[in-house]
Amino acid sequence: MHYFDHCASTPPHEEVIRTMAEIMAKHYANPSSLHRGGQEARNLLERARTVIAGSFAGTDAGDWIFTSGGTESNNMAIIGAARSMIRKGKHLITSAVEHPSVYDTCKQLEREGWSVTYLPASEAGLVTAADVESALTGETSLVSIMHVNNEVGSVMPIADIGAMLKRHGNIAFHVDGVQSVGKMPVDLAGSRIDLFSASAHKVGGPRGVGLLYIRPGLQLASVYSGGGQERDLRPGTENVPAIVAAAKAFRLAVEGQPARAQRMHALRQRLLACVAGMPELAINGSADGEIGGQAAPNIVNFSYPGMKPEVIVHMLDKHGILASTKSACSSKSDEPSRVLLAMGLSRERASSGIRISFGDEHGDTEIDWLCATLKKVVQQLKPLERKEG
Template structure:
């Protein structure tokens, strides 16, 4: 099987697995215990936090270990909004955020907060001018993802951060789960206050998330307990998984430059391949339209080609009139594993909220397929995918639902 679902989860490095196993065998003591074994566990925890701080060019103390990206996003958004509600109960986010952000904002709405869900264009980009227009005296938090998990649109984080630097009472949260290890991340240069990452998206273990909390930013904890993680995330730390996760982030960020170049090539070839199949429609910047979809005011560069502002590891396309799960299962028969939308939402049969927010038709939004690359992919795997796509379409064409295509 060829696994093209790296946005959902990634196969762990053998080195990461060995590290996880060794630490579990040798360092099982609670890092909060006062005896020698507990102190050894605590040192490993501190060393891992220090490594994360170095990788992101921040202070070690600014990082909180959580159970994953979902918890990190919830702690950042709900924790910041609740702590800052005295100065304002207005939060700005986008209409295409991951469910862990989108639903956290819906939760805040039920608590009396006002949420602005910014629109995006057909390429999936937030407008900087829309962010600026949405800001009010009551705004306490802006949460915009770095890379969209369905179509791969890279949001103008640097431009938004520059805008918000003038708003000292507004925190800036970025969901970076799909960008770490693929794209440069410069938290301090961008003025980011809160940043989320997840280990299992960079070939690390599941159950470990990172949350950057800039020094001086205050959050309200979501849980009560023993005061671990500076009181923000109580509960005994999973030392073995955290040490293994730190190693995974080190490997991912160390090989980022080569990975970016290689995946850009794979993505561009797949885009050409899909574009040659009449039944399939590409979704995203330059894939179904032109670079003119992306205003320069949004902080995006137009000088490097129509795919420059898309993530290197994601290609999204639709087969209007065809149920996406049927397409996915047919691909699997040809040894290809792909996905439809966010893994957190893939079990429902509703059209993609992200594709609908981009203004795509119901048929297109209801039939999206996501291909996401990983370290194991090269020319051989890409060639097999490009050979199988037209074959799968030809087999499914008799099942195409009449009247659904536009």
């Protein structure tokens, strides 16, 4: 089996698994308890927070809270900031290519009385700082733009957007960084980011652990009630074994990012050349050949116009390749990709997108095998084009 769905979830590192098992066996006390076992668990929790802060330059342990994943982090950031800054105004700006956990949260706030501008993206899947600036009003209190798009891998110019927002002042800037940590450099201070979301299972960590960075001085309204954990923002007993394991995964991901990006970039260019050689397929997003450019190094998205994407996914699966159509959170929907439509692509093309995302276990051999198999699948499906179209 060849797993090419790293954007959905990643294989956990062996040492992450060992760490989680060891902590689970030895430190099972509640970290809010006052006895020795509880305080040992508390110390492990805070040490993990320190490890996280050390992985993101310019941040302190107190800037980070633990959540259940990227979706919860995005919800807490957007709803919490919108409600806390309501006196500034009830206008939000996001893009039309955001992950459902951002897009649907903004839709929820619309139903509650906020006004939201959804910026369309270019054919490369990008929005610019000028796009964001043109949408600002005197009522704008929050801008939420992802770092790396989870379907096509486009890299948003978050440093430019942050610098522009700094000139306007008193507008919170949230960045969904779930797909960027470990693949792209992340500079929270230099990009003037106020809120940043991440997820452990996207970087070789356990499911059920997310991060939310909150810039010092920024107040969020709590969306939960029940306890005082995580700065009164996320009540509930912390999952200490998973959090400690997640901290290790984030540290490994950030430390290995430069070398990983270099290696994955070469793999991406190899795969893009293969896809470009098949006239039946159309590449979606940027084919940027520069490391650190407009495209993440680990994602390739293409369409087979006239063919249902689930047919392609099932055919690849029969050959031992696990790939996906769109966001895992949206993959059960029969609708065309909202992201590809927002990029201005045709409904036919948006209805047949396939996402390949790779990781540390892949090399030239795996990419070449994927290419050979993809060519075989395309040839097998060609007679069905007219029937499916």
